[in-house]
Amino acid sequence: MLAGLVLAALNFRPAFASVSPVLETVRQDLGLSRAGASLLTTIPVLCMGIFAFGAARIGDRVGLERGVLWTIVLIGIATAGRLAGDAAVVLFATTVLVGIGIAVGQALLPAVVKRYFPDRAALVTGLYTVGFNAGAxxxxxxxxxxxxxxxxxxxxxxAFWALLALPAAAVWSLAARGSPGGARQGGVTRSSLPWGSPLAWFLGLFFAATSCLYWSVLTWLAPMYQDEGVSKGEAGFLLTLFTFVQIFAALVVPVLADRSRDRRPWLALVLVMNVAGLAAIAAVPLATPWGFTALIGFGIGGLFPLVLTLPLDYSPNPDAANRLTAMMLGIGYLISALGPLVIGALRDATGSYWVPFAALAALCLTMLASALLLRPQSRAEPMSTGTPGSP
Known part of the structure; x- marks a missing residue:
């Protein structure tokens, strides 16, 4: 099952990460405006928010393993369909289908972790997060x-990246054969999302801030350094460093975090690293670009798997984890899709990147204060609890 989680995760980023390097060529060949071309990377993020809300119902009806299998097949078919992507309508249609598959699939993975690895949730979440980053x-x-x-x-x-779906689908086909099917018992549907839970909204907003950090830095780090006079090639290497340091952090931080029931020290560590790195980029970007980039790469890379683990910490069973994760990801991605746009607007309004990156540092400070509410004694309690830290 561990191999299946990593193989599935490898499929959840290439379909849109592969677009960016050839985006200008795509834009010119299809006659798209720059705004229209940007939809090829914006649409999947919006889909990851909109369709994540339905993941719990899908997992409830067909079972977690079959749900993941179907999403991998959908991503594979949609990605292969890009062979006909020289028609704009086909390219955008496959982009929507990929976004739906990613939305549902990645919302189901935490519930799978809760079912098969309840005592090593942070470590296993970190491992499949490495799959996200490595695929991208x-x-x-x-x-x-x-x-x-x-x-x-x-x-x-x-279309080449559809090949990644083959080994993943093979592994999940075997897993689906041995699964009990849907999670419905006695005709009772348990897939309704916890809209009335303050905890669910708290986690949704916390994930929104986390995802906003990731997408904003991914979008604007290289342009910011080019604006400071760094060559296009070196700015691209900085982005590569950012990605690979994330992979390292996603392996290391969860291993350490699983040694304690209290996530707050590790959340505080990675958030402080983000504050320091982002504030330094805002104030003295050229002092040590590689050092600052590595700092926020480790901070964001360690933060992401920790936040994905939180629904598992606060859920008593896989079904509850499935519903809480779906709501957290849905809220988070819908809000965070606006992050890069806001950062760009701040850059246009102020004429520099100082204010946008200082704003991201301030966001991390807010998250740091909020993380103090995540007391370990609340773990695995029902989602009806009033606040994250309530007994």
Whole structure:
């Protein structure tokens, strides 16, 4: 099952991470405006928010394992469909389908972790988060080379990543055969989301801030350094460093966090690193760009798996974890999709990146204060609790 989680995660980023390196070519070939072309990366994030809300119902009806299998198949078919992506309507349609598959699939994974690895939730979450980052890094780094290998065909280069679905689907087909099917018992539907739970809203907003940090830095780090006079090549290497340090942090931080029931010290550590790195980039960006980038890479890379673990900490069983995760991801991605737009607007309004990156540092300070509410004695209590820290 551990291999299945990692293989599934490898499929959840390449379909849109592969677009960025060839985006200008795609835009020119299809006659898109820059705003229209940006939808190819914005649409999946919006879908990850909108359709995450339905993940709990899907898991309830068909079972967690079959639900993950179906999403992998959907992502694979949609990605393969990009062979005909030289028609704009096909490219955008496959982008929507990929977004739906990612939304449902990644919302189901935490419940799978809760079912199979309840005592090692942070470690296993960290491992499949590495799959997210590795899939994105490899796709972003190899798509241009694939385009050349396929005779300049960017549709073929984008469709190539459908091959990742084959081993993942094979593993999850075996898992689905041995699964009990849907989680409905006696005709009772348990898939309603905990809309009335302050805890669920708290976690949704906390994840929104986490995701906003990730997408904003991913979008604006390289342009910010180019604005400071750094070459396009070096700015690209900084983004690569950011990605690979995240992978390292996603492996290390969860291992350490699983040694304690209290997530707050580790949340505080990574958030302080983010505050320091973002504030330094805002104030003295050229002092040590590689050091600052590594600092926020480790901070965000460690933060993401910790936050994905929180619904498991506060859920008594996989069904509750499924519902709480679906709501957290839905709220989080819908809000965080606006993050890069807000940062860009701040840059346009102020004429520099000082205010946008200082704002991200302030966001981390707010998260640091909020994380103090996540007391360990509340773990695995019903989701009807009033606040994260209530007894």
């Amino acid at each position: 890094a490899v796709a972003a780094g190899a798509t241009v080379a694939l385009e050349s290998a396929f005779g300049g065909s960017w549709p073929a280069a984008l």
